[in-house]
Each structure stands twice: as C-alpha cells, then as structure tokens.
Amino acid sequence: MKDQSRREFFKTAGCLTIGFSLSQLPLAAAMLPTQELPGNLRDYADIDAWLQVLADGSIRVFTGKLELGQGIRTAVAQVAAEELDMDLSKVTVTLAETDVTPNEAYTAGSMSVESSAMSIRYAAAAARQRLLEMAAVRLKVPAADLHMDNGTVISGNQQRLSFAEILDGKQLSGEIKMPVALKPKDQYRISGTSVHRDDVALMVKGAPLYVQDLRFPGMLHARVIRPAAYDAKLQHFDEQAVRAKVPGLLQVVVNGSFLAVIAKVEYEAMQAQQVLAAHTEWSAGTPLAGADDLPAYLATVPVQTESVREKGAKLTAPATHQASYFKPYIMHGATGPSCAVALFDKGQLFVWTHSQGVYPLRAALAEMLQLPAEQIRVKGVPGSGCYGHNGADDVAAEAALLAMAVPGKHVRLQWSRQEEHGWEPYGSAMLMNIAAKLDKDGHITHWQYGLRSDSHGNRPGGKAANLLPARYLEKAFKNDRSGSYSGGAYRNAEPYYNIPNQQVDAHFFKGPLRVSSLRSLGAFGNVFAIESFMDELAEQAGKAPFAFRLAHLEDERAVAVVKKLQELLTKATGTGGARLSEAGTSGAATGTGIGIAFARYKNNGAYCAAAAQVHVDQSGETPLIRVEKMWAVVDAGEIINPDGIKNQTEGGMVQAASWTLLEQVTYNTQHVTSVDWYGYSIFKFNQAPAVEVALINRPAEKPLGAGEAVQGPAAAAIANAVYKASGKRIRHLPITAEQLKG
Known part of the structure; x- marks a missing residue:
C-alpha cells in the first residue's frame, strides 16, 4: 500500500454532485411498497450523501459501513451499477469515513445490505431519473424515449450525451422524497448475480490491503504496557532501565495507569515494551470469580430480571421435559491482531482504524481526549478482523493518545497476539434453562425459558468509558456497563414456533470478564439451546426431528x-x-x-x-x-x-x-x-x-x-x-x- 498523506485522507476532488426532488415518474418504474425512505436515507436525504458522478462519468458510491468480509463493497456497487445501467468496473466505493460518508453508526446486526445498500439503491434510482430528465431537455425528446448505457444517455434516434455532458460542470443538490422509481427487477442484469469480491485475490497474494499494512513516511511505532489485571493500578516503573537496554526508545508516555512506549522502529518498540513490563509494578487488582466452575458460579451470581415474553398460561404442572445448557466465554480470535495509525497535527487528529463504527468512535474519542468532534477525522480501513466488537476501537484510542504526545508524526500501534486474546471484549458466557409440556399428540402446549447472560453490547457508542485506555487515565472514565445493549442477550430467545403458552425471561449479571458484541450475539447460545431442546422434545414425543419442527411452524x-x-x-x-x-x-x-x-x-x-x-x-x-x-x-x-x-x-x-x-x-x-x-x-x-x-x-x-x-x-x-x-x-x-x- 503506497504512502498516504493527509491530503489523500480526504481526497474526493474531481467530481460532480447531483441531487433533486422527483415530480414525474415513468409508469413502468417499480415503486417502493412503503412510504418511508429506507435505511439512513431518512437522516441523509440528499443524494450527494450517497453517490457522486465523477468528471469522467464514473460513479463514486459512499457507504457508512465497513468491509468486514461480508462483501458490502461489492453489494453496494452492484445496486448502484444496476440502477444507473453502468458497468460494475465504473463504480467505486468509499467506505466509512467521518465527514465523507453518511453516519450509518455500526456495521453490525447483518444490516449492511438491508440498510446501506438499499439507501444507495434509492439514491441511484433518483439520480437516474434526474439525469434522464436533464438529458431530455438537452435533446428535446421525452424522457421516456431515453435509456442509459454505461455512463451515456441515448435517445431512440441514437443521439448521445455522456453524464459529464449532461451535468456540464454543474453540481446539483436536493432532497430525495418518496415515492422513488426503481428499475423493474425483471430488467436486472447485475443485481442478483454472483460477483466475486476483488479483495479476495489480494488476500491470497498477501498484498497490502488491511490497516495493518498502512505505512507513512517517518512513521513511529508504539506499544502499551498492560496491567496485571483488569483494575490493577500502576505503582512504579523504571524508565532508565528500558532506556539503557533499548537505545532506540524515543518516549515513554504515562497518564495515570496508562503506560506506553514510542520508538522509530517496530522491533525497538516491542523490545521496549518487554523490558519496561519487567520493570513495572502494579497493584493486585480485584480477584476474578468463577474460574474453577463457571456454570455453577453463573447460576448463583446476582441478576436483574427482564420479562421478554409472556403469552398465555404459565407452566404450572410438571414439565414433560426440562434441560439446562451452557455456552462459555468465546473470543473473536482475529487472525490479525488489532492495529491503528493516528496523527495529531495542527490541532487536528487523524485516525485510521478497522473500527466497525467510525462516527461512534469519533464521539468517544472526543470525550476521552476533550477535543471537539470536528477536529477529529476517522477513516475506516478494513482489518484482518472479525464480526463484532474486538480490539479495533481500543487500539485506535490508544494510538490517538500516543499521537497527541508526538505531534506531527504518524504513530502506528499494533497489538500482539497475547494482547488481542487477553484484552479484547468477549462474547458473554450464558446459561439457558428450558422446560416444556407436550400434549397427547406430541404438540408443545407450554414453554418456559430462562437465560442468564452478561451484556452483548458495550461498543463505544460515543462513550469514552467503553474504550479500554480511558479506564486507566489519570482522569479515568468508569465503566459500569450502564447503557449496554441488553437486547443482544435475548436475541432469538423466543422460539419461532407455534406454541400457545410461553414465558421467556432474561436474567442479567455482571460477569468477571470484559464482554461486548460477537457475531450473532446471544442468538448463538439461545438457538443452540432451543434447537437442541427441540430434538429432545421430538424424541419424547416419538417424532422425527424434521416432522416435529414442521408440525410447529406456521410461517x-x-x-x-x-x-x-x-x-x-x-x-x-x-x-x-x-x-x-x-x-x-x-x-x-x-x-x-x-x-x-x-x-x-x-x-x-x-x-x-x-x-x-x-x-x-x-x-x-x-x-x-x-x-x-x-x-x-x-x-x-x-x-x-x-x-x-x-x-x-x-x-x-x-x-x-x-x-x-x-x-x-x-x-x-x-x-x-x-x-x-x-x-x-x-x-x-x-x-x-x-x-x-x-x-x-x-x-x-x-x-x-x-x-x-x-x-x-x-x-x-x-x-x-x-x-x-x-x-x-x-x-x-x-x-x-x-x-x-x-
């Protein structure tokens, strides 16, 4: 990956922006069956928030989502190319970047296509209609007599105008309003077809692709010295000991219990980290409970209970069958440990990160660093990472802290494997207890489900307290998990079956380990338990697993x-x-x-x-x-x-x-x-x-x-x-x- 400058960080020049309100729509157009704008179009109703027509007639699409391996870059390019009758090769996609792309919060919940791609589909459809209307005026023909072909509008008598000619150097803006005319789906040629991601070939070759590959001229390297325990406090460190052994050490940064080193060369930063760690003393920290028998511990830890569903009568008679299930803490286990690059220059902070939410991260950084959000620029860069909240936000926050200690220099911070495994937020351990009653025909009449879980959502969300380094600063931000996402725990806790009487309760605990979002959140544990239990009930009823499920499904x-x-x-x-x-x-x-x-x-x-x-x-x-x-x-x-x-x-x-x-x-x-x-x-x-x-x-x-x-x-x-x-x-x-x- 070539070196990138601050100018390139926000470089989007050489484009013509279009936007408008629709009035007349062709009769053949497909119509949205809802009267609401889809996805984040409700917040960003201008077409220039979603796409631009460049001077050469190609299209640049903006998505607030990050490419995590889910193929969003390819999918949004497909829908835009389809609506504008462009070759896919003439559509480029700009991923999540503050002040450049829409604020679409997090790339999470399997919502990238459902929200971002659909917003871009409607923005592209609106752009298509306006370009046709403008071309119709120029060519003096009805818009219905025109069609598009790869950046060109063509009339029935073969008159042609390129997108650039239609716009004639102008920039158009305006609000997109419902209804929006979509291309009829029976005319699709790109959307709905298999398009291979172009980044896979780069992965196979080991080509520069990820945030871990970023390099800048004069870039410095950093490492953080970790506490002995989650809430351990820094007692003492010997800076002279590390300077004596690592001559390349440039700076030791200390702020409360946050301790880090900066060096010119990455290997020297690693050496300094190891030496300083051996010459640092920490307080003991609070002992972690439940290590010997986690299921037994979680069964007794204090909880706060939330009723998820009550339908019909409660199960009072003896159950036909009951069972308990357990899911341990699991980690993201990203192949490439978390990494970020930051630069603080002339009062502006620039951050390159594989965070799944560049805008929420910016808000959290603003609070932690006491900087106005408009002085922070966060650019999403794909990382060798995962689905969920791993260490990406944390390492970005640490890199930002260190960049402010050496203004004018890019600072790269790379976690080690041990740091990634030991400090990332995990998917919560869970206990699931189920009881059910069958009638004489083998149908489920009563269902009782109780789950115990910690939160499955402690992303930054604009809160500094959810960033790991913020907890260790001299002016520390206390993380009490207030405002965490409780709904993630009982995701899929309600069975998707026709059961007349149901009771589902969620019991929330604050467990010993750091937790947050991991792919599918609580659905993994809940579906594992429910669908295991469905097989057990099928056996109790003397039914085959397929037949038993089909007998309880209505959808x-x-x-x-x-x-x-x-x-x-x-x-x-x-x-x-x-x-x-x-x-x-x-x-x-x-x-x-x-x-x-x-x-x-x-x-x-x-x-x-x-x-x-x-x-x-x-x-x-x-x-x-x-x-x-x-x-x-x-x-x-x-x-x-x-x-x-x-x-x-x-x-x-x-x-x-x-x-x-x-x-x-x-x-x-x-x-x-x-x-x-x-x-x-x-x-x-x-x-x-x-x-x-x-x-x-x-x-x-x-x-x-x-x-x-x-x-x-x-x-x-x-x-x-x-x-x-x-x-x-x-x-x-x-x-x-x-x-x-x-």
Whole structure:
C-alpha cells in the first residue's frame, strides 16, 4: 500500500454532485411498497450523501459501513451499477469515513445490505431519473424515449450525451422524497448475480490491503504496557532501565495507569515494551470469580430480571421435559491482531482504524481526549478482523493518545497476539434453562425459558468509558456497563414456533470478564439451546426431528427452508442418510449421525435451516469427534449477490463448528489465561468440514442480512448429530472428548 498523506485522507476532488426532488415518474418504474425512505436515507436525504458522478462519468458510491468480509463493497456497487445501467468496473466505493460518508453508526446486526445498500439503491434510482430528465431537455425528446448505457444517455434516434455532458460542470443538490422509481427487477442484469469480491485475490497474494499494512513516511511505532489485571493500578516503573537496554526508545508516555512506549522502529518498540513490563509494578487488582466452575458460579451470581415474553398460561404442572445448557466465554480470535495509525497535527487528529463504527468512535474519542468532534477525522480501513466488537476501537484510542504526545508524526500501534486474546471484549458466557409440556399428540402446549447472560453490547457508542485506555487515565472514565445493549442477550430467545403458552425471561449479571458484541450475539447460545431442546422434545414425543419442527411452524418461508434442507440431505446422503437425519427416538449410537436445526435470525431476519454430519470414534481411549459435512438453506429475501451470501454462510458454519467443539476463554483469579492459539484452540484447515449452501431467492421480498443467520442452527445441528452418533446428549459447550467419556 503506497504512502498516504493527509491530503489523500480526504481526497474526493474531481467530481460532480447531483441531487433533486422527483415530480414525474415513468409508469413502468417499480415503486417502493412503503412510504418511508429506507435505511439512513431518512437522516441523509440528499443524494450527494450517497453517490457522486465523477468528471469522467464514473460513479463514486459512499457507504457508512465497513468491509468486514461480508462483501458490502461489492453489494453496494452492484445496486448502484444496476440502477444507473453502468458497468460494475465504473463504480467505486468509499467506505466509512467521518465527514465523507453518511453516519450509518455500526456495521453490525447483518444490516449492511438491508440498510446501506438499499439507501444507495434509492439514491441511484433518483439520480437516474434526474439525469434522464436533464438529458431530455438537452435533446428535446421525452424522457421516456431515453435509456442509459454505461455512463451515456441515448435517445431512440441514437443521439448521445455522456453524464459529464449532461451535468456540464454543474453540481446539483436536493432532497430525495418518496415515492422513488426503481428499475423493474425483471430488467436486472447485475443485481442478483454472483460477483466475486476483488479483495479476495489480494488476500491470497498477501498484498497490502488491511490497516495493518498502512505505512507513512517517518512513521513511529508504539506499544502499551498492560496491567496485571483488569483494575490493577500502576505503582512504579523504571524508565532508565528500558532506556539503557533499548537505545532506540524515543518516549515513554504515562497518564495515570496508562503506560506506553514510542520508538522509530517496530522491533525497538516491542523490545521496549518487554523490558519496561519487567520493570513495572502494579497493584493486585480485584480477584476474578468463577474460574474453577463457571456454570455453577453463573447460576448463583446476582441478576436483574427482564420479562421478554409472556403469552398465555404459565407452566404450572410438571414439565414433560426440562434441560439446562451452557455456552462459555468465546473470543473473536482475529487472525490479525488489532492495529491503528493516528496523527495529531495542527490541532487536528487523524485516525485510521478497522473500527466497525467510525462516527461512534469519533464521539468517544472526543470525550476521552476533550477535543471537539470536528477536529477529529476517522477513516475506516478494513482489518484482518472479525464480526463484532474486538480490539479495533481500543487500539485506535490508544494510538490517538500516543499521537497527541508526538505531534506531527504518524504513530502506528499494533497489538500482539497475547494482547488481542487477553484484552479484547468477549462474547458473554450464558446459561439457558428450558422446560416444556407436550400434549397427547406430541404438540408443545407450554414453554418456559430462562437465560442468564452478561451484556452483548458495550461498543463505544460515543462513550469514552467503553474504550479500554480511558479506564486507566489519570482522569479515568468508569465503566459500569450502564447503557449496554441488553437486547443482544435475548436475541432469538423466543422460539419461532407455534406454541400457545410461553414465558421467556432474561436474567442479567455482571460477569468477571470484559464482554461486548460477537457475531450473532446471544442468538448463538439461545438457538443452540432451543434447537437442541427441540430434538429432545421430538424424541419424547416419538417424532422425527424434521416432522416435529414442521408440525410447529406456521410461517411458509420457515417451512420452505426446512423442507429444502430435507431434500438436500436425501439427495446428498441417500436413504441411509435420510434415516440418519430422521433417527433419534431410541438414542442408540450409530457412530455417524446427522443433526438438524432451524432459526430465523432475530425472528425477523433471514431464515436458516442447517444440518451437520458428525462422526464419533469411541474405539480408542479418547473419543474423536469430526464434523464431516455441513449443509445450510438460507432465505434472505431478495438476493443481491448469491456468491456473497454463500461465502458468509459457509464461513459461518465453519466458525460455529469451531465454537461448538473447541473454543472457550479460560482465566484464573487474576486475568485471562488463554492468550495464544495453544490456550485458545480454533479449527485448523484439516478440521474444517465440507460445506454446501442452498439459497431460496425471493425477489419480491425485501433483502435481509444473512451474515449471522447460520451460527446458532449450526451449533445445534452439530450437538444433535453428536447425540445421534454417540448416544450422549451434550448440553455444555464446547463439546469435548472428556464429556463423551463421562
């Protein structure tokens, strides 16, 4: 990646901006079935907030979302190119950048396509109509007689005007108002087709792509010396000791209990960090509870209770079946540890970051640094990262603090693997207790669900207290988790089945470890529990897993994905495979088993049915568990890029398999102990199963985000398959050989 200057940071020159209000629409245009502007168009109703026509006639699109591997850069380019009849090669995308792109808050919740891409679709459609109207005046023909072709407007008698000629150097602006004419979907040629992401080739080649690859002339390097525990305080450090051993050390920065070093060379910064850490004393900090038996501890820790759903009568009679499930703390485990670059120059702070929310981060930095927000510029750069709130915001805040200590110099701060594993916010541990009653026909009449969880959302959100370094400053910001997102814990806690009597309660605790958002939030644990329990109830009722679920589903789209999964299994495995997937009434071990599961993400998002084929070898002293193949069927409404949805679903299945069989954060009374890939195991390449994804396209329905739909169903499918294969029902994650032996 070439060196970047401050000028390039905000360089968007050489463009013509367009915007307007619509009055007349062609009869053939598709109309939005709602009277509201989609997504963030309600906040940014000017077309110049979303796209620009450049001087050469190409299109620059602005999205407030960051590319995390979900393919948003490709999807938004597709919808813009489609509405403007452009070749995809003539559409470029500018990702999240304060004062350049719209403030779309966070890239989270599988909302990138549903909000940002749809906003850009309507902005592009509005731009199309205005360009046609302007061309009609110039060519003296009706707008209905014109069509577009790759940056050119063409009349029936082949008169042509380029976009640049139509605009004639002018900049147009105005408000987009409903209704907006969309291109009829039966005329689509780009949207709805598979377009491969162009960044994948760069990843494979190891080309400069990520924030970790950024380099600037004269850039300095920094490292932070971490406390011994979350709330440990700095007691003493020996600066002379480190200066004697690391001549390249430029500066030691200390502010309260925040301690860091800056050097000219990265290796010298690493050396200084190690030496100074050995010559620093910290207070002991508050001991962490629950390390020896986390499930037992979480069952007794004080909670605040919130009723999530009460429907019909409560379960008072003895339950037909009840069970408890557990999910441990899990981490993002980003392949590339968090990194950021910052520059403080002439009163302006510039930050390059892979944060998933550049505007909320800017607001939090403003509070922490006591700088006006307008003096802070935050540019999103893809990172080798993850879905969720990892260390990206924290490292950006630390880099900003250090840049202010050496004005006029770019400062790069790279976390180590141990820092990433030990200090990032984790996905909360959870306990789920379920009881249900069946009638004589095997239908669920009563359902009682109680979950225990910490928050699943402590992103910066404009609050300095949610930034790690802010807690250690001399004027520290106390993090009491007030204002954290409680709804993430009970995401998908309500079963998506027809059950007349339901009671769902969420019990919130403040656990020992730092927590925040991780892909799918509480849906992973909740769906794992619910769909495992559905298999157990099916066995109690003497029903096959597919038939039992279908008997409790009313939504036709839910029924469709479950039936499509059934077809896939029959085709892929034959009648023997079909018997494996339908087996389970006896609990007999077969060695190989197929388990299934279903959920609709957030109960209002994408539908997903998943299956897993698992082999359990119990012939040796230690049982061996292998996920051989996984299937998923996804209905995400209208599909913009089939390849993108398949990519996310395939990756989601493999990630969920790793969570289910291997991953858990460990800690002692002082701090986290799983600080490398030995202490925190993830799937290796040779453990990844074969995967197959089928999509149900519904062009008449609105697009739904699919990036987090498969995690919960995948985990439950594996647990159900392990039961089929081994005859042992494992309800505590991860599913280990030790549990199968016990």
